[in-house]
Amino acid sequence: MQAELITIGDELLIGQVVDTNSAWMGRALNLAGIQVAQITSVSDRQEQILEALRLASGRAELVLITGGLGPTKDDITKKTLSDYFGVPLVFSDEAYKNVEAFFQQRGRTVSPINRLQAEVLDGCQVLENKKGTAPGMWMEHEGVVYVSMPGVPYEMQYLMEAEVIPRLRQRFQTPYILHRTFLTHGIGESVLSEQISEFEDNLPEGVRLAYLPSPGTVKLRLSATGEKARVREVMAELEADLLVRLGHYHFGFDDETITGVLGELLLKKGWTMATAESCTGGNISRMITSVPGASAWYMGSTVTYSYASKTDILNVPADMIQEQGAVSEAVVRSMAEQVCLKMGTQCAVATSGIAGPGGGTPEKPVGTVWIAAAVPGLVVAKRFQFGDNRLITIQMASETALHLLRKAILGEGLF
Amino acid sequence: MQAELITIGDELLIGQVVDTNSAWMGRALNLAGIQVAQITSVSDRQEQILEALRLASGRAELVLITGGLGPTKDDITKKTLSDYFGVPLVFSDEAYKNVEAFFQQRGRTVSPINRLQAEVLDGCQVLENKKGTAPGMWMEHEGVVYVSMPGVPYEMQYLMEAEVIPRLRQRFQTPYILHRTFLTHGIGESVLSEQISEFEDNLPEGVRLAYLPSPGTVKLRLSATGEKARVREVMAELEADLLVRLGHYHFGFDDETITGVLGELLLKKGWTMATAESCTGGNISRMITSVPGASAWYMGSTVTYSYASKTDILNVPADMIQEQGAVSEAVVRSMAEQVCLKMGTQCAVATSGIAGPGGGTPEKPVGTVWIAAAVPGLVVAKRFQFGDNRLITIQMASETALHLLRKAILGEGLF
Numbered sequence: 001m002q003a004e005l006i007t008i009g010d011e012l013l014i015g016q017v018v019d020t021n022s023a024w025m026g027r028a029l030n031l032a033g034i035q036v037a038q039i040t041s042v043s044d045r046q047e048q049i050l051e052a053l054r055l056a057s058g059r060a061e062l063v064l065i066t067g068g069l070g071p072t073k074d075d076i077t078k079k080t081l082s083d084y085f086g087v088p089l090v091f092s093d094e095a096y097k098n099v100e101a102f103f104q105q106r107g108r109t110v111s112p113i114n115r116l117q118a119e120v121l122d123g124c125q126v127l128e129n130k131k132g133t134a135p136g137m138w139m140e141h142e143g144v145v146y147v148s149m150p151g152v153p154y155e156m157q158y159l160m161e162a163e164v165i166p167r168l169r170q171r172f173q174t175p176y177i178l179h180r181t182f183l184t185h186g187i188g189e190s191v192l193s194e195q196i197s198e199f200e201d202n203l204p205e206g207v208r209l210a211y212l213p214s215p216g217t218v219k220l221r222l223s224a225t226g227e228k229a230r231v232r233e234v235m236a237e238l239e240a241d242l243l244v245r246l247g248h249y250h251f252g253f254d255d256e257t258i259t260g261v262l263g264e265l266l267l268k269k270g271w272t273m274a275t276a277e278s279c280t281g282g283n284i285s286r287m288i289t290s291v292p293g294a295s296a297w298y299m300g301s302t303v304t305y306s307y308a309s310k311t312d313i314l315n316v317p318a319d320m321i322q323e324q325g326a327v328s329e330a331v332v333r334s335m336a337e338q339v340c341l342k343m344g345t346q347c348a349v350a351t352s353g354i355a356g357p358g359g360g361t362p363e364k365p366v367g368t369v370w371i372a373a374a375v376p377g378l379v380v381a382k383r384f385q386f387g388d389n390r391l392i393t394i395q396m397a398s399e400t401a402l403h404l405l406r407k408a409i410l411g412e413g414l415f
Numbered sequence: 416m417q418a419e420l421i422t423i424g425d426e427l428l429i430g431q432v433v434d435t436n437s438a439w440m441g442r443a444l445n446l447a448g449i450q451v452a453q454i455t456s457v458s459d460r461q462e463q464i465l466e467a468l469r470l471a472s473g474r475a476e477l478v479l480i481t482g483g484l485g486p487t488k489d490d491i492t493k494k495t496l497s498d499y500f501g502v503p504l505v506f507s508d509e510a511y512k513n514v515e516a517f518f519q520q521r522g523r524t525v526s527p528i529n530r531l532q533a534e535v536l537d538g539c540q541v542l543e544n545k546k547g548t549a550p551g552m553w554m555e556h557e558g559v560v561y562v563s564m565p566g567v568p569y570e571m572q573y574l575m576e577a578e579v580i581p582r583l584r585q586r587f588q589t590p591y592i593l594h595r596t597f598l599t600h601g602i603g604e605s606v607l608s609e610q611i612s613e614f615e616d617n618l619p620e621g622v623r624l625a626y627l628p629s630p631g632t633v634k635l636r637l638s639a640t641g642e643k644a645r646v647r648e649v650m651a652e653l654e655a656d657l658l659v660r661l662g663h664y665h666f667g668f669d670d671e672t673i674t675g676v677l678g679e680l681l682l683k684k685g686w687t688m689a690t691a692e693s694c695t696g697g698n699i700s701r702m703i704t705s706v707p708g709a710s711a712w713y714m715g716s717t718v719t720y721s722y723a724s725k726t727d728i729l730n731v732p733a734d735m736i737q738e739q740g741a742v743s744e745a746v747v748r749s750m751a752e753q754v755c756l757k758m759g760t761q762c763a764v765a766t767s768g769i770a771g772p773g774g775g776t777p778e779k780p781v782g783t784v785w786i787a788a789a790v791p792g793l794v795v796a797k798r799f800q801f802g803d804n805r806l807i808t809i810q811m812a813s814e815t816a817l818h819l820l821r822k823a824i825l826g827e828g829l830f
């Protein structure tokens with residue numbers, strides 16, 4: 001069975017807004033075993049929306065539509081769907097209760113224009129939108145299922161997870177599918193695929209392996225389809241096998257992140273950490289503090305961007321910087337040790353490098369970064385070369401530093 | 416005249432990659448006076464690509480195609496276009512020279528598979544891709560212009576700016592169009608539109624005004640079309656008028672950013688700055704240091720996430736934190752003053768707040784942030800309330816802090 005997505009809104013066509021909804025829906029449907037064959041973005045014009053609906057319904061059994069459900073007059077999706085299906089819009093008490101509850105929670109009353117949000121296609125199933133006022137609508141018409149949802153990402157996501165995906169599973173009797181994602185760091189996609197080629201060549205029927213690379217991390221996703229008990233058993237065996245093959249490159253599963261994994265590890269040890277950043281300029285600290293609850297294990301950072309601040313704030317000896325350079329093993333080691341003392345932590349990471357575009361030399365070209373990780377009784381330091389893109393160097397150095405600390409805590413022998 | 420975009424790749428349909436190319440192209444075409452009527456994303460399958468091409472060419476005079484130009488066998492765009500136009504692929508010496516130069520620069524030789532990159536559609540204009548190996552191709556067929564480009568964003572962007580947009584202007588005789596974007600901070604979209612309603616109601620013919628809101632900043636874009644000399648004259652008058660109406664809310668033009676504007680201001684004064692961050696957790700520092708050259712005016716940051724670190728690193732009196740709380744006017748003022756002393760700077764910003772989701776109280780609910788800005792002889796501090804989304808609060812507080820410092824330097828009376 002095939003699905004198509006139609007995203008509606010002038011803001012998508014003039015490039016004011018990036019259509020992130022399509023990728024989100026594509027991923028969610030794919031994980032549920034439904035294939036998206038086409039994505040179409042059209043403007044808020046009736047004839048364009050009608051043509052997109054006609055063409056999509058000729059190719060697919062499922063059409064998901066987002067956008068154009070607001071109460072203002074430039075939002076015409078509902079009126080257009082009413083014409084397309086040849087059914088009137090009717091007032092839904094069920095949808096109105098949700099609109100009322102939404103405004104009540106915010107201490108406001110429903111204005112006449114917002115009352116219109118409770119109008120739905122006659123004969124549709126109303127999908128209750130607990131995150132907003134525009135209801136989702138599920139319609140079946142000439143053998144095709146249509147679902148209309150608001151374009152606000154978190155409203156669409158709520159409706160997909162709570163209402164749409166469960167109904168699709170039932171309506172289309174989608175096969176049981178189990179996914180398991182393995183997060184790896186420190187190994188490129190091609191080397192990784194060589195290392196597990198035997199595993200990949202011998203996957204049992206109904207099991208697929210996908211590579212999802214991003215800077216610093218390669219994710220491996222195993223997907224297995226079939227009878228539930230059998231799938232679970234096969235997956236458990238494959239997981240055990242793959243973990244041995246991935247070894248210390250593996251650091252987490254599914255939606256985990258290196259910051260989350262590191263935080264759990266520190267909490268388990270009863271340790272805290274700090275960061276001493278130079279070329280990463282606060283980015284490691286930002287990554288850590290975007291996670292709620294980080295204050296339980298993260299004490300803070302010094303961003304010593306200037307030479308003087310390395311000495312004034314962190315007591316890195318001025319003659320050490322003079323002799324060895326700010327981008328050196330001695331300096332990052334000293335930064336990591338000193339920030340532990342300053343912040344009263346057991347662990348720390350430190351970075352010093354040349355993010356570019358300027359500042360490179362033949363010995364230390366742009367992209368050179370020294371990274372240190374300190375744990376009780378041990379400071380590990382390593383030199384890396386990240387290429388000539390400033391923002392990618394900052395991001396790669398930040399992730400690498402967190403991984404270096406994770407390995408130092410685990411005592412993994414990769415240094 | 417209307418354009419359509421076709422983006423090709425399985426990775427778009429399974430949601431592995433968000434299609435940012437379409438929004439980028441939509442914006443670039445819109446700025447050149449060309450309207451995008453539809454965006455279609457299809458998988459790497461011949462029949463799907465062919466149908467998308469047929470349908471698009473029936474509706475539009477310009478079809479831009481990205482993706483599927485790699486040298487591996489799952490990239491079939493070139494072969495499909497060859498079938499669609501009924502022309503063979505031919506080896507292009509011109510394109511090969513570029514492939515060779517690309518590998519030479521990287522100290523590598525061209526492999527047989529990469530040699531295939533130099534094959535192009537017979538009769539097309541080759542668009543030289545200086546950022547990669549897949550050439551762009553420009554074809555005219557039955558009154559419709561087709562442009563095929565690689566899907567790698569920076570390669571596509573290079574081709575659009577250097578080759579495609581200039582050719583489109585010439586081929587379609589697009590009208591002269593001048594844009595000027597005004598950046599504002601500290602005023603919401605609706606209040607702003609009231610404040611300039613008279614201006615907006617009296618815009619001369621051929622001039623449009625667009626609102627581009629994002630968290631913390633509302634951009635206003637004036638676009639004028641017509642005869643070049645007249646457009647420039649009209650635009651200069653409108654700019655002078657609008658600047659008076661925007662007053663101190665205006666902080667920059669076009670692609671400027673608050674970090675860039677602040678950096679220039681500091682360089683002009685011969686001053687440097689530092690940051691003392693608590694709830695923003697390094698994000699201000701990251702924003703500043705993502706700009707190349709920031710080291711000329713930025714000395715560094717202390718991220719004092721714990722109570723103890725505020726005292727140990729910044730000498731904020733422990734009894735002050737005890738009595739007034741870490742989220743208080745006294746503490747942010749002290750943080751801003753102390754970081755100036757520690758880092759030897761004339762200016763600083765400091766933040767302390769409750770980003771959430773936990774930690775709120777009735778007096779200081781989640782989203783409460785105290786921000787201070789220090790300039791020689793003056794420390795300004797203000798309390799803000801940013802709502803209950805952690806990441807938005809961090810971003811809003813970061814931007815607001817930079818704006819507060821900018822105003823303190825300029826002595827603008829908004830405190």
